[in-house]
Amino acid sequence: MALNKAAWLHKAGTPLEVGDAPMPIPGPNEIIVQNSAIAINPLDTHMQDVGVFVQQWPAIFGCDVAGTVYEVGSEVQHFKKGDRVIGHAVNLVTGKPQDGAFALYTAVPADKSAILPDTIPFTQGVVVAFALEAAVCALSVRQPGIAMPGVSTPALGLPYPSLETASSNKVLIVYGGSSSAGSMTTQLATAAGITVISIASEQNFGLCKSCGAAEVFDYHEPSFVEKVIAAASKYKGEFVGIFDAISTPETYANDLVILNELGGVHLACVHPPPENVPENIKAGMIFAVNDVATPVWRDYVTPALQAGKLKCLPPPTVVGKGLENVDEALKKCKAGVSGTKLVVEL
Numbered sequence: 001m002a003l004n005k006a007a008w009l010h011k012a013g014t015p016l017e018v019g020d021a022p023m024p025i026p027g028p029n030e031i032i033v034q035n036s037a038i039a040i041n042p043l044d045t046h047m048q049d050v051g052v053f054v055q056q057w058p059a060i061f062g063c064d065v066a067g068t069v070y071e072v073g074s075e076v077q078h079f080k081k082g083d084r085v086i087g088h089a090v091n092l093v094t095g096k097p098q099d100g101a102f103a104l105y106t107a108v109p110a111d112k113s114a115i116l117p118d119t120i121p122f123t124q125g126v127v128v129a130f131a132l133e134a135a136v137c138a139l140s141v142r143q144p145g146i147a148m149p150g151v152s153t154p155a156l157g158l159p160y161p162s163l164e165t166a167s168s169n170k171v172l173i174v175y176g177g178s179s180s181a182g183s184m185t186t187q188l189a190t191a192a193g194i195t196v197i198s199i200a201s202e203q204n205f206g207l208c209k210s211c212g213a214a215e216v217f218d219y220h221e222p223s224f225v226e227k228v229i230a231a232a233s234k235y236k237g238e239f240v241g242i243f244d245a246i247s248t249p250e251t252y253a254n255d256l257v258i259l260n261e262l263g264g265v266h267l268a269c270v271h272p273p274p275e276n277v278p279e280n281i282k283a284g285m286i287f288a289v290n291d292v293a294t295p296v297w298r299d300y301v302t303p304a305l306q307a308g309k310l311k312c313l314p315p316p317t318v319v320g321k322g323l324e325n326v327d328e329a330l331k332k333c334k335a336g337v338s339g340t341k342l343v344v345e346l
């Protein structure tokens with residue numbers, strides 16, 4: 001019988017401590033992944049600092065795993081022991097320690113997992129999972145749901161990404177195109193035929209273009225808002241709105257100027273939207289655990305990775321090997337990254 005270990009959070013605001021952990025037991029529709037790589041998300045730093053979303057102490061959290069299937073639940077049909085997979089761990093919702101990524105073994109819903117092609121290393125594949133779910137939530141929810149009390153989710157109702165060449169007359173602005181959520185949203189939107197205009201630092205223009213952005217503008221330039229408006233205006237298609245992957249007072253102020261000029265309807269945020277939104281604009285905050293992503297996980301991820309249509313971007317920065325490095329990786333994430341995702345190899 002394998003032994004599990006985890007990077008535990010015993011109390012908010014303290015470093016993680018590596019220690020023994022119970023071996024996860026799969027629910028009927030879950031797989032147990034023996035993790036080879038895990039990725040760090042800004043959310044994890046908030047969980048560590050203030051214990052947000054922690055339901056059970058001590059806690060194991062973390063959202064992204066890549067590794068090998070160790071065990072499958074009784075109802076699981078599409079995975080078997082030994083498969084190489086990526087998966088979105090949902091401790092955020094369940095609160096169960098066995099559903100947290102920062103461990104040697106993690107329970108992951110089978111419908112939030114996909115086979116990772118042999119050609120893609122675990123340290124690359126692991127950047128996809130949570131960002132993919134965030135991107136589908138930003139793009140394809142049809143009816144607004146509840147992101148948190150009093151805050152609804154955005155409902156852009158855009159098509160899923162396609163393995164074929166898709167075309168659409170829609171135009172979307174992705175603010176923060178070099179972030180994990182922004183680059184994955186750009187990839188999925190452009191794979192649905194949507195034209196994406198992206199906002200990022202100049203050093204990350206190449207990253208945004210590799211994700212499919214038609215044009216990229218540097219937010220450090222004083223006149224970038226006007227340039228974004230001019231660029232979006234020249235496309236004949238329907239301007240859908242903005243996915244704001246940064247969602248700060250500064251980006252919200254720019255969002256509202258852009259939406260006012262271009263007449264877009266949607267403002268999809270990653271944090272609670274601004275309060276002063278005009279009535280004609282539908283603003284919402286994504287909540288990146290949602291069954292809307294199931295068809296994308298099931299039908300798109302593996303063949304798209306195989307075909308090179310879905311890329312493991314932003315590229316990983318491997319902080320170290322072993323669970324002892326998770327705490328250091330969280331510190332680096334808190335300090336901020338540019339055009340990369342922090343990863344710990346196991």
Ligand SMILES: NC(=O)c1ccc[n+]([C@@H]2O[C@H](COP(=O)([O-])OP(=O)(O)OC[C@H]3O[C@@H](n4cnc5c(N)ncnc54)[C@H](OP(=O)(O)O)[C@@H]3O)[C@@H](O)[C@H]2O)c1
Nearest residue numbers: 042134176178179180181200201204270286287288338339
């Ligand atoms: N609500 C949810 O369900 C949900 C899900 C996922 C993420 N989130 C939140 O979404 C945010 C992004 O997460 P992430 O993992 O995608 O972040 P990330 O990859 O760590 O973001 C880093 C990127 O942010 C960009 N950036 C920073 N300030 C910017 C600005 N003023 N304008 C444009 N770009 C800017 C940087 O771009 P440059 O280096 O190019 O300047 C950098 O590449 C976080 O706050 C996270 O907590 C929420």
